[in-house]
Amino acid sequence: MEPKYIIPIKARIGHVHLKVSNLERSLQFYCDLLGFEITTMYGNDAAFVSARGYHHHIGLNTWFSKNAPPAPKNSVGLFHTAILYPTRKDLAVIFQRLRNENYPLTGASDHGVSEALYLDDPDGNGVELYCDRPKEQWSYLEDGSIDMFTKPLDIQSLLAELNE
Numbered sequence: 117m118e119p120k121y122i123i124p125i126k127a128r129i130g131h132v133h134l135k136v137s138n139l140e141r142s143l144q145f146y147c148d149l150l151g152f153e154i155t156t157m158y159g160n161d162a163a164f165v166s167a168r169g170y171h172h173h174i175g176l177n178t179w180f181s182k183n184a185p186p187a188p189k190n191s192v193g194l195f196h197t198a199i200l201y202p203t204r205k206d207l208a209v210i211f212q213r214l215r216n217e218n219y220p221l222t223g224a225s226d227h228g229v230s231e232a233l234y235l236d237d238p239d240g241n242g243v244e245l246y247c248d249r250p251k252e253q254w255s256y257l258e259d260g261s262i263d264m265f266t267k268p269l270d271i272q273s274l275l276a277e278l279n280e
Contacts, residue, residue, distance in 0.1 A: 132197045133175035134241055137184045139163060141238045142176045149217060150199070150210070150245075173199075186240030196234070196242030207231060207247040208277035224269035229254050229262060231269055 136142040143163055146152045152165035155172050161179055164172035174197070187193050201207045211233055214221065222242070223234035232246035255263035 131173050131175060132194075133177070134194075134197070134237075134239075135181040135184075136176050136178055136237075136239050136241075137181050137186075138238070139176060139178050145237050146174060146176065149213070149219060181239075189240070194241065196244045198232075198244040198246060201245060201247045204231065204247050204274065205277040205280065207233070207245065208274050210245055211271075211274060212278060224271060226265075226267045226269050228265050228267075231274065233269070 134142075139161065143154065143165070146165050147154060152167060152174060153169075155164050155166050155169075157163050158177070161182070162175065162177035164175050166173045201210065214233070214235070219235065221233055221235050223232075225232050225234070228249070230246045230248045232244050235243050235245070237243055257263050
């Protein structure tokens with residue numbers, strides 16, 4: 117029997133491609149609000165956006181979904197797309213931007229290993245904006261597994277990052 121295959125340690129998820137109902141509205145959310153940049157357009161039906169010049173982190177298309185309603189919450193599909201911010205201060209900056217734009221959050225959590233903001237894009241696709249804590253700050257259970265949990269995010273502490 118072959119040994120168990122383990123994915124390479126440096127493997128990562130490179131991009132997500134979303135079906136959207138209105139490309140312009142989605143570009144307003146991902147580019148104008150969250151700050152991604154358009155790297156290429158495929159006519160009026162698809163766009164690829166990235167953070168700082170990568171070929172694309174998010175693909176958006178209306179090929180099978182133009183003017184369609186959001187997918188039901190109680191169905192199979194993508195739970196959310198997670199966008200990793202490099203620092204806690206960067207997370208605080210986007211949080212303040214969302215507040216200034218009165219964009220609604222669906223949640224804000226401390227997971228022990230990370231801190232996260234949750235919201236929905238205009239098509240109801242879940243989006244997580246998060247930053248990881250340094251690995252040295254993670255907690256572990258007796259069996260060696262990571263102690264992850266969901267507690268309320270300390271919003272005041274996050275906002276204090278803006279003053280540092």
